[in-house]
Amino acid sequence: MTDNVLEKLQTRFDSQAAQGMDDVFQFNFSDKGSYYLVVKEGSLDIQEGEHDDPSVTLSMSSDTLKGVMNGDISGMSAFMSGQLKATGNVMLATRLNSLFPGR
Template structure:
């Protein structure tokens, strides 16, 4: 994930994205001042949490699945600030 990170798009940002995978795993992605850190576990400060299964996550990460198509197809759900979820495509361009 860090290999695809665009630090220029994260300049001046202070965001927390949550990820819930298969309702059993939680991760958070902290983006702050041009850097990102992936942490295991749920973060109560997450402004948006993306809920999906492991297969969908793998497809999004490896580029074989488009996040917006996964959302429109019901394979990805966003809880919280939907506009922030869309920011991920700028932070992690394909």
């Protein structure tokens, strides 16, 4: 399931929205392990595991990410209800919708 969600992220990635960025989004899934996304100058690289120095770390279930990405759950409500925890540069998390637009 996580692989499917990550594949969708790859296909939905908007390289224009990522121009000028050099950031690492760490995803720690309660049910599927850890992955990180390196967004740098319009490119996206998805890796399994934990990055040494992520810009922002997001902890959630894979279902929560799936819900946020397909628009069923707002990222803010997931955060406020405790389904999503964020540490580091939390404002970066608000850019996920522009980096991965659409359904």
